[in-house]
Amino acid sequence: MSVRAMPPLPGEPQYLRLKRHVLRQIAAGVWTPGDRVPSEGELTREFGISRMTANRALRELADAGAITRVQGIGSFVAGPKAESTMVEVRSIRDEIEQRGQRHSTDVLALGPASADPTLATAFGLPNGAPLFHSRLLHRADGRPLQLEDRYVNPASAPAYLEQDFRVATPYAYLTRVAPLEQAEHIIEADLPSKEVARDLGIMATEPVLVLNRRTWSRGRVASVARLIHPARHYRLSGKFSFLKESP
Amino acid sequence: MSVRAMPPLPGEPQYLRLKRHVLRQIAAGVWTPGDRVPSEGELTREFGISRMTANRALRELADAGAITRVQGIGSFVAGPKAESTMVEVRSIRDEIEQRGQRHSTDVLALGPASADPTLATAFGLPNGAPLFHSRLLHRADGRPLQLEDRYVNPASAPAYLEQDFRVATPYAYLTRVAPLEQAEHIIEADLPSKEVARDLGIMATEPVLVLNRRTWSRGRVASVARLIHPARHYRLSGKFSFLKESP
DNA sequence: TGTCTTGACATGTATATACAACCACGCTAT
DNA sequence: ATAGCGTGGTTGTATATACATGTCAAGACA
Numbered sequence: 342m343s344v345r346a347m348p349p350l351p352g353e354p355q356y357l358r359l360k361r362h363v364l365r366q367i368a369a370g371v372w373t374p375g376d377r378v379p380s381e382g383e384l385t386r387e388f389g390i391s392r393m394t395a396n397r398a399l400r401e402l403a404d405a406g407a408i409t410r411v412q413g414i415g416s417f418v419a420g421p422k423a424e425s426t427m428v429e430v431r432s433i434r435d436e437i438e439q440r441g442q443r444h445s446t447d448v449l450a451l452g453p454a455s456a457d458p459t460l461a462t463a464f465g466l467p468n469g470a471p472l473f474h475s476r477l478l479h480r481a482d483g484r485p486l487q488l489e490d491r492y493v494n495p496a497s498a499p500a501y502l503e504q505d506f507r508v509a510t511p512y513a514y515l516t517r518v519a520p521l522e523q524a525e526h527i528i529e530a531d532l533p534s535k536e537v538a539r540d541l542g543i544m545a546t547e548p549v550l551v552l553n554r555r556t557w558s559r560g561r562v563a564s565v566a567r568l569i570h571p572a573r574h575y576r577l578s579g580k581f582s583f584l585k586e587s588p
Numbered sequence: 589m590s591v592r593a594m595p596p597l598p599g600e601p602q603y604l605r606l607k608r609h610v611l612r613q614i615a616a617g618v619w620t621p622g623d624r625v626p627s628e629g630e631l632t633r634e635f636g637i638s639r640m641t642a643n644r645a646l647r648e649l650a651d652a653g654a655i656t657r658v659q660g661i662g663s664f665v666a667g668p669k670a671e672s673t674m675v676e677v678r679s680i681r682d683e684i685e686q687r688g689q690r691h692s693t694d695v696l697a698l699g700p701a702s703a704d705p706t707l708a709t710a711f712g713l714p715n716g717a718p719l720f721h722s723r724l725l726h727r728a729d730g731r732p733l734q735l736e737d738r739y740v741n742p743a744s745a746p747a748y749l750e751q752d753f754r755v756a757t758p759y760a761y762l763t764r765v766a767p768l769e770q771a772e773h774i775i776e777a778d779l780p781s782k783e784v785a786r787d788l789g790i791m792a793t794e795p796v797l798v799l800n801r802r803t804w805s806r807g808r809v810a811s812v813a814r815l816i817h818p819a820r821h822y823r824l825s826g827k828f829s830f831l832k833e834s835p
Numbered sequence: 836t837g838t839c840t841t842g843a844c845a846t847g848t849a850t851a852t853a854c855a856a857c858c859a860c861g862c863t864a865t
Numbered sequence: 866a867t868a869g870c871g872t873g874g875t876t877g878t879a880t881a882t883a884c885a886t887g888t889c890a891a892g893a894c895a
Contacts, residue, residue: 413887530777530797530819548795572777660857
């Protein structure tokens, strides 16, 4: 049994102290991209901790993308976050309700459909394969906020057409019966077709923000959706931070 | 010394086997959101591994958002990915060059500026504080693809005005002198002003996709940028996956 | 000079152990 | 009956140890 020289006091776990130490050096510019980060052994000696604790700190920093590690060589400050950050895409219903508004849904269309070449490609199904289709209008306090045009793979959600989408969103239903494995998003700006403009109650000259979402479940494309928002009332936003903890 | 009953053979680390086992149960719908996941102790006995290995597997699954863990209670399948996924935002230069096109930059404006109320709020600086301003046009094979209107905190990048942005993008320079800590994005669709339409060479009736980016460095707002893209030629895309590993 | 071996060092994984923090439940004493 | 306590289960953190795997450089050897 060893009595630690340094009291266990922190209140903050050691591996977090270590992570923050490294992140502070990087944030302060002391260590810059490409620089070598102290090895596990060095940190072990310097901080009086065990190698496993240093290992956990460095491993989590690597998972977060702050550093890269190479077996046999060492750990290094990662390039400036690979020139990429993230934007979060959340469920329309949550967004509306979180803003304190009332969410309601109009079911504009719901029924079987047949895969045209574009859809067939998106689903990886043969041309003319049977699909389900729904077209919903989501409102926030009565005002149209999202027109949701969705095609669903019957193999993933056989009972799709029997759902009452005025009470549960397709997204909620789909994630229940077809666990989400993967999602792809493409965001674009566009002008609405005459039909879309009518449904959203906007002018055809008013731009819309379009979110195309494709989801996979059990190895299959489960759903292809086109979510159209009036630009005047909708924005996507997201924040990204290196530091899971306080900074 | 213990001889393991199960040979160490996998080739695949134990903690990964365990992660994939749990993920497969979830993906297959065997365990659904809210269900209890076996405890570390149960996994230890069931798989003949040590508790630390089970702990690592479950902890990483929790970090990835696949499960949630409550001290004293247990681990549970997470709700359908918190109804949120991510979209990656990459550097314009990378995007252009990765598509095999040539990237070039026109410097439309570069000089000092003064913070108007909106900018002052965004930077957290007093009204009228000095800022640097740049307005660049990024082209792909000569065609305008992004109009970059950027304000920079002089405290974060004192030599900003001396840079030659025809050879290095502001983003590349900024991440070198002011390590990125945090980034915020707001995406919107809009119609361009007459000036923007002229710079991008599009009609004033053609929508644009706008990415507002605010970045932090060393605790300060370092840069506020408005990146305007012609909708006809630009999309944001991203893919998200639960499973870091194969399936 | 050129090639091979060996050792130092780094990360990657796995185990056994220990203690702390937290929660649910049942039992006990009031 | 109720308040309080203990106990067992569960996660959270930390350590010491071991072996595997990968890199590199110095030295041994031909």
